[in-house]
Amino acid sequence: MNRRSALLCLGALPFAAYAQDLGSLTSALKNPLMGMLTSQLGVTESQATGGLGSYLTLAKEKLAKGDFDQLASFVPGASKYMDQAKQLGAVTGPLKNLAGLNGALGKLGMNTETISKFVPMVTDYLGKAGGSGVQKMLATMLQ
Numbered sequence: 001m002n003r004r005s006a007l008l009c010l011g012a013l014p015f016a017a018y019a020q021d022l023g024s025l026t027s028a029l030k031n032p033l034m035g036m037l038t039s040q041l042g043v044t045e046s047q048a049t050g051g052l053g054s055y056l057t058l059a060k061e062k063l064a065k066g067d068f069d070q071l072a073s074f075v076p077g078a079s080k081y082m083d084q085a086k087q088l089g090a091v092t093g094p095l096k097n098l099a100g101l102n103g104a105l106g107k108l109g110m111n112t113e114t115i116s117k118f119v120p121m122v123t124d125y126l127g128k129a130g131g132s133g134v135q136k137m138l139a140t141m142l143q
Contacts, residue, residue: 031075031076031077033052033075033122033125033126034048034049034052036121036125037051037052037118037121037122040121041114041117041118041121042114043108043110043114043118046084046088046108047108047109047110049081049084049085049088050081050084050085050088050090050104050108051085051090051104051105051108051110051118051122052075052081052085052122053080053081053082053083053084053085053086053088053090053091054085054090054091054095054101054104054105054108055101055119055122056071056072056075056078056081056082056085057082057085057091057095057104058095058096058097058098058100058101058141059071059072059138059141060072060082061094061095061096062141063137063141067137070130070134071126071130071134071137071138074126074129074130074134075126085104088107088108089107090104090105090107090108091104098119098142098143101119102115102119105118105119119142123135123138123139123142126138
């Protein structure tokens with residue numbers, strides 16, 4: 001009886017792994033930016049979510065309301081990401097600048113190398129989505 005249970009459990013492992021991969025694929029299809037961050041940077045979904053929320057929090061602090069609303073329109077569920085950054089402990093107060101954003105990413109467990117790639121990847125993605133006006137806005141925000 002115990003051998004049968006063990007064999008059933010072992011037989012189910014590939015399906016569990018497949019389901020996890022399928023969940024990641026489904027998430028990437030819903031939000032390509034999140035899929036890109038997790039696959040290319042190797043961050044966890046929580047790190048990507050909290051990191052994007054931290055990025056958007058800084059944008060909300062530094063941009064005019066209309067500019068932020070324009071930027072947020074390229075990120076489905078932007079407020080959800082910002083809330084998640086707070087819940088994960090990445091954002092505990094105003095970020096103020098790029099150093100504050102980098103600190104928030106560090107609180108999520110990202111190392112220096114990943115942080116140095118995360119911000120440019122998000123900036124590039126949103127800049128391409130929004131065009132040259134958004135690219136300039138983001139560059140100014142991150143100075």
